[in-house]
Amino acid sequence: MTTTLFTARRIHTMDPAVTGATAVLVRDGRVVAVGDAADLRSSAPDAGVVDLGDGVLTPGLVDGHSHPVAGVVMTAGVDLTDALDLDAVRAALAAERDRLADGDWLLGWGLNPRVFGAQNPSAALLGPALVGIPSYVQLYDGHSAVASPEALRIAGVDGPRAFRSSARVVCDADGKPTGHLLEADASDLVERHVPEMTLAEHGAKLRAELDGMAASGYTGLHAMDFADPAAELMEALEREGDLPLRMGFHPILSPGDDVESVLKLQGASGRRWRVEGVKLFVDGTIDGGTAWLERPDVEGESTSSLWTDFGAFREAVTTLHRAGVNAAVHSIGDRGVREVLELLGELRDAYGPLARHRIEHIETVPDEVVARFADRAAAASMQTLHCTRFNHADRSDSWSRRLGDDRVDDGFRWADIRRAGGVLALGSDWPIAPYDPRWIMADAQLRRRFDRPDLEPIHPEQGLSALEALEGFTTHAAWASGEEATRGKVAVGYDADFTVFADDPLEVDAETLGTLPVVTTVVEGVPLRAV
Incomplete structure (x- = not known):
């Protein structure tokens, strides 16, 4: 058996019953004692010692919502995140085209819809x-x-299409596609023709991405995808050595899919990964007009579920619940969140708490829906950078313009959900937003970018405390996945997954937290790097 004693200036156990600890004793990947460093040294004189000096140790941070496998593919091509007007976008695309070889596809990602102003996105607007x-x-x-x-021609898309979801090939008045593809069923028509990277290329990029995530402070993540070749990639990476963090996958169930296709994947696992739930989309996005709102947005859209047959959605989630499978439901609009909360509450009341469900994003909800999170039929899983990186207090962003003032006031209600007694897991939604947990915790407190003190906070009363932000990546993330008995705390019997900071994340100011050095992360009692 391998026994290691970790000592630190301070340990935030996230267990109210254990305070003032300066050491944690680990045996074979599990915590066996927490307490005073001198006492534990005496009780385990043969243990190897990892002295973290002035470091501050917390439970390992877990990203509550990420797309690691799909994200590697999604981030191919030119990054348009910082191109915030059409001239900048056109220049970036032109420069990327100049670098391409004959026959290559021109790819880009991170395009902000604000660049189109009042116009609808189209290929023509993106330029020559x-x-x-x-x-x-x-x-x-x-x-x-x-x-x-040309991409539409290759894909054979020459007009509108009918889908089982509310996806849409956007067409002009003459029925000719503009190039704008809304939601996965429409986008997939073209995306399936984009040349694929090899398994080796995908694996190398994924390994680099996971290493970066671990270096930023993560010891685990909830992965909201498991499409091919995810299983093959995981097996290949683990043949090369341990993953730098734990991964819990949620394969996607789309309208028209057979629920058995995702049920049969449950339990698939490796050393540090497993399939632990299912991801579903009840709606799309506010910017795209595909969210599910109680009343239309300012463009008269966002009025229906992505599942055009919502009865089929109910049946699918009921099957998952009765099978004891966790459901993670993407729901952004107030109507969608309400409908899903009501359904999950009904299932718990009818069959018992057989699974641990969650709702992803929750971008606008009124008081009465916020209050429903108190009964914990579902955890709230939210991403603070969606608010602080894409929206503005002056409401000049596309999200705010599309939604309308009163529902903007109900936006991103992190503090209210916590005050109501709800569970609030925090995450990145990488690659939609940056993955760094320090940025996410800092912005969660400030309600603005931590690195932009010139910006006005967006509804600052919805900011979290430093403790609540840390809980979002530890105790609340563990509860959201049903792992609160083994993860999320530094406690006896728990997994020895830790994040070590150079200073105290609960005491430094939020601006400092955004760049606070991570000394190391520890998974199963093994440090990512020597200290």
Whole structure:
């Protein structure tokens, strides 16, 4: 058996019954004692010692919502995140085109819809770089894209299409596609023709991404995808050595899919990964007009579920619940969140708490819906950078303009959900937003970018405390996945997964927290790097 004693200036156990600890004793990947460093040294004189000096140790941070496997593919091509007007976008696409070899596709990602102003996204507006070449540019929300005429020709898309979801090939008055593709069923028509990277290339990029996530402070993540070749990638990476963090996958169940296709994947696992639930989308995005709102947005859209047959959605979630499978439901609009909360509450009352469900994003909800999180039929899983990186207090962003003032006031209600007694897991939604947990915790407190003190906070009363932000990545993240008995705390019997900071994340100011060095992360009692 391997026994290691970790000592630190301070340990935040996240267990109110254990305070003032300065050491944690680990045996074979599990915590066996927590307490005073001198006492534990005496009780385990043969243990190896990892002295973290002035470091501050917390439970390992877990990203509550990420797309690691799909994200590697989604981030191919030119990054348009910082191109905030059409001239900048066109220049970036033109520069990328100049770098391409003959026959290559022009790819881009992170396109902010604000660049189109009052106009609808289209290939024509993106400029001459898209002319005569297959091009596929994804908007920042990951729910829509713009394809060039040549890409549409290759995909055989020459007019509107009917889908089992509310996805749409946007067409002009003459029925000709503009290039704008809304939601996955429409985007997939073109995306399936984009040349694929090899398994080796995908694996190398994924390994680098996971290493970066671990270095930023993560010891685990809830992965909201498991499409091919995820299983093959995981097996290949683990043949090379341990993953730098734990991964819990949620394969996607889309309208028209057979629920058995995701049930049979449950339990698949490796050393540090497993399939632990299912991801579903009840709606899309506010920017794209595909959210599910109680009343239309300012463009008269966002009025229905992504599942055009909501009865089929109810049946699918009921099957998952009765099978004891966790459901993670993407729901952004107030109507969608309400409908899902009501359904999950009904299932718990009818069959018991057989699974641990969660609602992802929750971008606008009124008081009565916030209050429903108190009964914990579902955890709230939210991403603070969606608010602080894409929206503005002056409401000049596309989200605010599309939604309308009163529902903007009900936006991103992190503090209210906590005050109501709800569980609030925090996450990144990478690659939709940056993954760094320090940025996310800092912005959660400030309600603005931590690195932009010139910006006005967005409804600052919804900011979290430093403790609540840390809980979002530890105790609340563990509860959201049903792992609160083994993860989220530094406690006897728990997994020895830790994050070590150079200073105290609960005491430094939020601006400092955003760049606070991570000394190391520890998974199963093994440090990521020597200290």
